[in-house]
Amino acid sequence: MAETSIRSRKGPVTYLLRIFVITYLAVLVIWPLWEVGQQTFFPPDRGAGGGFGAFVERLSDPSVSYAFNLTATVAFWSVVINTVFGVGISLLIVRYRFPGRRILSVLVDLPMSVSPVVVGLALVLAYSTGQGWFGSALASVGFYIIGTTPGLIMATAFVSLPLVIREVVPVLEEIGTDAELAASSLGATGWQTFRRITLPSIKWAVVYGVVLSMARSLGEFGAVKIVSPGAEFRGETATLLIQNRYTNYQEPTAYAAAFVLVLASVLALVVVSLIRKEDHV
Amino acid sequence: MNILIAGVNKSYGDFVALDNINVSLPTGQLTALLGPSGGGKSTLLRIIAGLESADSGSVEIEGIDATKLPPQKRNVGFVFQHYAVFKHMTVAKNVAFGLEIRKRPKAEVKTKVAELLELVHLSQFAHRLPSQLSGGQRQRLALARALAVEPNVLLLDEPFGALDAKVRKELRDWLRRLHDEVHVTTVFVTHDQEEALEVADEIVVINEGRIEQVGTPDQLYDEPANDFVMGFLGEVTRLGPFRLRPHDIELSTTPGAPGVLSGVIERSLRVGFEVRLAVDVEGQGEPALVVLSRTHARALDLEVGTRVWLRPTAGATSVPVLEVASA
Ligand SMILES: Nc1ncnc2c1ncn2[C@@H]1O[C@H](COP(=O)(O)OP(=O)(O)OP(=O)(O)O)[C@@H](O)[C@H]1O
Ligand SMILES: [Mg+2]
Numbered sequence: 001m002a003e004t005s006i007r008s009r010k011g012p013v014t015y016l017l018r019i020f021v022i023t024y025l026a027v028l029v030i031w032p033l034w035e036v037g038q039q040t041f042f043p044p045d046r047g048a049g050g051g052f053g054a055f056v057e058r059l060s061d062p063s064v065s066y067a068f069n070l071t072a073t074v075a076f077w078s079v080v081i082n083t084v085f086g087v088g089i090s091l092l093i094v095r096y097r098f099p100g101r102r103i104l105s106v107l108v109d110l111p112m113s114v115s116p117v118v119v120g121l122a123l124v125l126a127y128s129t130g131q132g133w134f135g136s137a138l139a140s141v142g143f144y145i146i147g148t149t150p151g152l153i154m155a156t157a158f159v160s161l162p163l164v165i166r167e168v169v170p171v172l173e174e175i176g177t178d179a180e181l182a183a184s185s186l187g188a189t190g191w192q193t194f195r196r197i198t199l200p201s202i203k204w205a206v207v208y209g210v211v212l213s214m215a216r217s218l219g220e221f222g223a224v225k226i227v228s229p230g231a232e233f234r235g236e237t238a239t240l241l242i243q244n245r246y247t248n249y250q251e252p253t254a255y256a257a258a259f260v261l262v263l264a265s266v267l268a269l270v271v272v273s274l275i276r277k278e279d280h281v
Numbered sequence: 282m283n284i285l286i287a288g289v290n291k292s293y294g295d296f297v298a299l300d301n302i303n304v305s306l307p308t309g310q311l312t313a314l315l316g317p318s319g320g321g322k323s324t325l326l327r328i329i330a331g332l333e334s335a336d337s338g339s340v341e342i343e344g345i346d347a348t349k350l351p352p353q354k355r356n357v358g359f360v361f362q363h364y365a366v367f368k369h370m371t372v373a374k375n376v377a378f379g380l381e382i383r384k385r386p387k388a389e390v391k392t393k394v395a396e397l398l399e400l401v402h403l404s405q406f407a408h409r410l411p412s413q414l415s416g417g418q419r420q421r422l423a424l425a426r427a428l429a430v431e432p433n434v435l436l437l438d439e440p441f442g443a444l445d446a447k448v449r450k451e452l453r454d455w456l457r458r459l460h461d462e463v464h465v466t467t468v469f470v471t472h473d474q475e476e477a478l479e480v481a482d483e484i485v486v487i488n489e490g491r492i493e494q495v496g497t498p499d500q501l502y503d504e505p506a507n508d509f510v511m512g513f514l515g516e517v518t519r520l521g522p523f524r525l526r527p528h529d530i531e532l533s534t535t536p537g538a539p540g541v542l543s544g545v546i547e548r549s550l551r552v553g554f555e556v557r558l559a560v561d562v563e564g565q566g567e568p569a570l571v572v573l574s575r576t577h578a579r580a581l582d583l584e585v586g587t588r589v590w591l592r593p594t595a596g597a598t599s600v601p602v603l604e605v606a607s608a
Pocket of ligand 2: 324439
């Protein structure tokens with residue numbers, strides 16, 4: 001029986017499948033990304049400098065630095081918010097029984113299925129000072145959401161909310177409540193049980209979720225596009241910058257910024273695969 | 282000074298898991314909660330521990346009303362059927378957990394942990410992770426962890442249920458010796474009557490959410506309160522108007538004594554040193570089961586088809602047959 005393992009079956013079908021998959025990935029992912037790299041370091045345009053020096057130079061433009069700073073800030077805060085709420089909501093869904101629990105567990109997946117543009121629109125509707133439902137109230141105490149960094153954070157957090165929850169919920173379900181109950185019968189309070197028993201057991205799931213939502217937050221475009229003024233030095237995140245420059249005939253800068261985002265994603269993937277390995281040892 | 286359970290009810294939806302339970306479990310003793318699967322043993326134990334709340338009724342532990350206390354305030358040690366050890370902590374850390382929660386000084390924790398690991402014979406595994414232990418070792422670890430906080434009461438839910446027969450028997454003897462050493466009030470759940478009879482000072486028989494009988498192993502075995510208890514504690518058979526144990530039937534090959542019932546041997550099976558006979562007794566639907574020693578059976582020259590006469594041995598435990606069919 002053991003001889004019929006998957007690896008040992010090497011017929012022509014296997015090779016065909018491999019070629020098919022590799023071609024597919026190449027056409028869809030590898031080649032376009034390769035082009036981004038090409039454009040970044042060896043732009044074909046006359047007048048545009050090539051090589052690493054030019055790349056760094058383009059990135060050190062103040063408006064580009066501003067954009068990356070903003071993206072980093074937004075991503076950081078939305079990841080922090082999503083980690084806290086994500087773990088909290090996961091605990092609520094898995095460990096407690098209350099009316100509306102099923103609805104909640106469906107709702108947290110909503111940001112995955114709704115287009116980010118719609119999310120942005122909804123936030124504008126709810127929070128803009130002109131017609132927003134809460135916007136005017138918040139504005140009267142001097143707090144503006146739409147068009148400011150908090151608005152960008154909100155939009156990004158909304159979009160990447162499910163990522164942490166989707167990682168944590170299955171692990172919570174799998175570890176069960178026995179160890180937690182044992183801890184409480186040994187005298188641990190709810191918080192102590194969470195800190196010392198639950199958290200260490202879901203640690204890797206949380207880290208994995210954080211890395212995923214970090215990657216997602218860095219690349220968020222649609223929702224941010226709607227809630228941000230999107231001008232240089234005014235709410236222009238890295239993704240918005242790429243689009244603006246691209247449409248403004250400053251393609252080299254767009255490519256350089258794009259390359260940085262690709263690099264960040266690759267880094268996230270590497271981290272994730274390292275975690276996966278750790279997880280299975 | 283004991284565990285006093287008064288008028289406890291518990292339902293899941295419209296399913297009644299516990300129905301008006303009243304029982305007092307004596308201090309310093311080893312009590313078994315015995316009953317068939319789904320009878321409500323775990324539910325009762327979890328209510329004592331505070332891991333589940335009763336719909337009504339009260340639980341008093343060592344004179345303190347614990348009905349509304351959360352588990353961490355009851356000072357009970359709970360050992361789960363599936364160990365529930367903390368997988369990410371070493372054996373020593375597991376045992377230290379309750380003490381660290383109580384903020385005991387480091388040195389004290391260390392000596393206490395060493396002492397307990399000695400007690401459960403796990404000293405050489407102190408720095409291992411639970412995943413590197415066998416089932417029986419994990420179970421002992423769970424026991425040591427529960428004992429570390431010096432609980433007033435130790436509650437064990439089928440502590441040896443997941444282990445193989447041999448390890449199970451070893452741990453059972455070990456638990457009895459441990460109890461004689463430590464003397465903490467202990468309640469353990471089991472559905473194995475042999476385990477209960479062998480280890481417990483007192484047995485509470487629970488069936489379908491109700492207590493059938495409370496008593497010492499001898500009382501339960503010799504004076505079962507009803508058909509169910511009798512049937513659950515050992516094999517029973519029917520002879521005329523009585524239910525009794527198969528080895529309490531006297532068999533002879535000649536009629537004589539008054540009150541004997543005559544029948545014909547229907548089947549005969551040898552199991553080790555004993556012979557089990559199914560006797561088709563006249564005027565009785567089901568055959569009576571009789572157990573004899575092999576030598577005795579050979580001396581009487583018994584074969585399938587032999588006519589025999591049966592009666593209860595003098596002083597045999599028996600209960601009248603009830604109309605309701607029993608388990
Ligand atoms: N959380 C629950 N929800 C619904 N029903 C439950 C729940 N817990 C227990 N029950 C029911 O209550 C009854 C008693 O359960 P309990 O776990 O106390 O049985 P038990 O005597 O320990 O059985 P076993 O020997 O199989 O462990 C069972 O019929 C079970 O289906
Ligand atoms: Mg049970």
